[in-house]
Amino acid sequence: MTRNPLADPHLLGISSGAAFGAIMALIHAGMVLGTVTVPVFAFAGALAATALVLAIANLARAQSAGQLILAGVAVSFIISAAGNLLIFIGDPKAAHVAIFWMLGGLGLAQWSHLPYPLAALVLCGVWLMTQTRNLNAMTLGDESATALGIPAQRFRLKAFVACALLTGCAVAYSGVxxxxxxxxxxxxxxxxxxxxxxxxxxxxxxxxxxxxxxxxxxxxxxxxxxxxxxxxxxxxxxxxxxxxxxxxxxx
Structure with a gap:
């Protein structure tokens, strides 16, 4: 979608947004929703970061994948800085847990949590598999994809949202x-x-x-x-x- 060999969930700030939400839950908000507090906050952070990237891209009238990437990189740095600030001003004991979570792990995973990422995987994964022809066309560039009848900009946004849902759900339960x-x-x-x-x-x-x-x-x-x-x-x-x-x- 970006025609960038270094593209991954960090590129558009999705992982940073999820990490920010989890840090907020672990250090400042507390377990207000019980055991699902961290996943819910992390998922909300991932979606908020994606919405922010799209809003900035729309404000800047970004038309190309490169401009969208630049918006994502900028948002990623800003959210990462905000997350580090939350750790800096928070309780040192809770900060240790947050840092461990930011480095990722499956130690806190529970069977009761699996239906949520499974639902995201089925919905978004099936949709992506039905779009493989369009994904192949997008690797040729926006002009070539448009010539083949694919609305490149609209399709790119849809794919980013689907990937944000997948990434947000995964990061919410496993960390970054x-x-x-x-x-x-x-x-x-x-x-x-x-x-x-x-x-x-x-x-x-x-x-x-x-x-x-x-x-x-x-x-x-x-x-x-x-x-x-x-x-x-x-x-x-x-x-x-x-x-x-x-x-x-x-x-």
């Missing part, structure tokens, strides 16, 4: 886990090509397998400590990404 959304699709494309009829489902499957394997490693590296999952995914993902780039360069 880095590098999976950036690395896994590139690895999948390396083996199966760029057709989104294969890239989308395989990215979901390979990403899930990688995340579970990383979680197992995080729980066994320094027992009985539960290492934040984002540390493991960032370390493994960065090394794998460099190897992948090296293989591409030498061919």
């Amino acid at each position: 886990i880095a590098f999976v959304g950036l690395m896994i699709p590139h690895i999948v494309r390396f083996f199966v090509g760029g057709d989104y009829r294969r890239v989308l489902p395989l990215s979901a499957l390979v990403g899930a397998i990688f995340l579970i394997a990383a979680d197992m490693a995080a729980r066994t590296v320094v027992p009985p400590q539960d290492m934040p999952l984002g540390i493991v995914t960032g370390l493994i993902g960065g090394i794998a990404f460099v190897i992948l780039m090296r293989r591409r360069t030498t061919k």
